[in-house]
Amino acid sequence: MQTTTTEPATGELDASRLTHLVGYAASRAAIEMRKVFTHHMAALDLKIVDFSILMLVAANPEVNQKRIGQALDISAPNMAVTLDRLVERGWVQRVRSDKDRRAQHIHLTAKGRDVVQRAEKISLTMEDSALRVLSAAERALLIELLLKVVGGGPAAR
Numbered sequence: 290m291q292t293t294t295t296e297p298a299t300g301e302l303d304a305s306r307l308t309h310l311v312g313y314a315a316s317r318a319a320i321e322m323r324k325v326f327t328h329h330m331a332a333l334d335l336k337i338v339d340f341s342i343l344m345l346v347a348a349n350p351e352v353n354q355k356r357i358g359q360a361l362d363i364s365a366p367n368m369a370v371t372l373d374r375l376v377e378r379g380w381v382q383r384v385r386s387d388k389d390r391r392a393q394h395i396h397l398t399a400k401g402r403d404v405v406q407r408a409e410k411i412s413l414t415m416e417d418s419a420l421r422v423l424s425a426a427e428r429a430l431l432i433e434l435l436l437k438v439v440g441g442g443p444a445a446r
Contacts, residue, residue, distance in 0.1 A: 329415035
């Protein structure tokens with residue numbers, strides 16, 4: 290005797306064994322948000338990791354490679370490769386510290402400041418259409434809760 294299972298009428302798979310998991314929901318949302326980011330930042334040829342690094346450098350003068358890597362959970366070798374790429378693109382430079390000549394800080398170049406300004410302007414509205422199903426309060430709460438899960442505390446407003 291052969292048993293068959295039926296799919297929901299919409300043709301979608303039954304994901305009920307997954308939807309109770311925060312990780313599943315967060316992953317699905319992250320996939321959608323990556324698509325949004327890629328679409329909106331295509332003109333700048335900017336990857337999510339590049340954007341994140343540039344924003345951290347812009348907001349944190351005298352930051353070093355190690356602290357950026359720790360903040361973004363990027364291994365030292367991968368961080369070095371990524372920064373090399375940003376240096377090659379002319380967006381950042383490694384600068385020796387005046388206080389400790391062994392230390393290097395990551396600084397934005399003029400070209401990097403321009404990219405940051407353009408990317409930041411795009412980022413202010415790029416998620417709006419994808420998140421239109423949420424009220425402003427729900428969106429703020431979602432960000433707050435996600436940051437709480439990762440240990441980052443409440444979002445800066």
